[in-house]
Amino acid sequence: MKILVFGRSGQVATQLQAQAEVIALGRDRADVIALGRDRADLTDPAACAAAIATHAPDVVINAAAYTAVDRAEEDEAQASVINGAAPGAMARDCAARAIPFVHISTDYVFAGDGDAPWSPDDAPGPLGAYGRSKLAGERAIAEAGGQWAVLRTSWVFSAHGSNFLKTMLRLSETRDALNIVEDQIGGPTPADAIAAACLTMARAMVDDGGKGGMHHFSGTPDTSWKGFAEEIFARAGRNVAVTGIPTFAYPTPAQRPLNSRMDCSALKAQFGIDRPDWRAGIDRALAALSN
Template sequence: MKVLVFGESGQVARALALAGPARGITIQTLNRGKADLSDPAACAAAVRATDADAVINAAAWTAVDAAEAQEDAAHVINADAPGAMAQACAARGLPFVHISTDYVFEGSAGDPWTPDAKTAPLGAYGRTKLAGERAVLESGALAVILRTAWVFDAAGKNFVTTMLRLSETRDALSVVADQIGGPTPADAIADACLTIAQKLVDGTGQGGTHHFSGAPDVSWATFARAIFRAAGRTVTVTDITTADYPTPAARPANSRLDCTSLQTAFGIPRPDWQAALTRIIKETTP
């Protein structure tokens, strides 16, 4: 199987480039020079020209706070471009896997969000990602939307690498403790996307919206403590509230995702982020 991947430098795209060959899958990644998401027509053209068996969109505008001031630009990248990709996939009969986010929910419910739960984004980023989901679903393509959260790897700009960097010069940090979610290893997302794509190509999988996040669910503060513990660094973490750490964009308090449907439909369980964290710490620390 050959898979066309939108994205090259992002966490999941890098993981896909590594995971594909290990599974006997050819991966063709597209950087901005080959397919700029700010040009949806170019994205559609890339799909029309590919000889791949499936397409995965692992690229997006992920600057959550910046989207508040640049929602139109974020909308093109997060909504118009995926819609164009999906339409091109529909025209060619190519399966399409699109990565989305927990930010499509407003985050106040007490239980984990199911795929069919009511969406109500708190900010521009979530609105543009939700618009992208709708564009993909309306395209008529055989598509799976995979919502995920709190993505991390060994090299990207993420919570793990940020905490490790800060711990080099600080022995105490204040971290938000009233936002709860499931940290998700980027390589686990890549494996899930490839499994989904393979089943769609084989005709053993159906389109739909599913959730995928790491287990167990924790707060950012608890996640930070786990990072420092795994890295063997003595850093005191003080719990604070979201109100104590204001940002331009509002964050969901509850980012817990119910991942039952993904395991039922594709046999993909939630990954153990603690095991992944231990492995990643070994890759990033001397």
């Protein structure tokens, strides 16, 4: 099976390339072609669609995105092209060629009110530019028709790139006490688990044209950023005192959703994919960093 991946150096794209060689995907091995900006510039949606025609894959996974949440508040036009127009162009070309398309989205499409887990069918209400740009991509994909799946996920971390786990480890080198937000609740999600889920979905969609749609995938159990930080320090053997603070005490240009809990039951029902334990994901990331 030939898989075309948009993205090459991001957290999930890195894991997709690593796992393609070792994960059993049914009857054959996966041949992954990962395109970085030099080969597929997401600021040029037409070029992304052309790359699909050039490589003629069996399935396409879009793991590339504009992820600078705060910068997007002043750069919404660019974020909207990368997160909205480019995935739409990919999806339309895939639909025209009858190629399944898997796209990674975010909990930021929701307003984050209440405390109930968000269902894939719940009405979105993004609080900022990043969420709006990702929602635009979701809608463009659905409007393209064809066979598609959107995987909304949250609080992604790994040994690669920039993420909360690596930030906490870096700060722990020079700090013995930190104030961390405790009123935002969600599921930290290991990037390797997201990659595995995308590969499982890709194989299932190639085999069954009826599979796809909107799905949620986040780590379990739900926690706060404070709880996440405390677990990181405990597992890394770092002696750092963590004090919980409310969101308003840590202002950022972009407003964050307070409730990022996600109902992942539809993904389990259709693809047999369970929520990953993010605590085990911390251990894997720490092992990778130590190596």
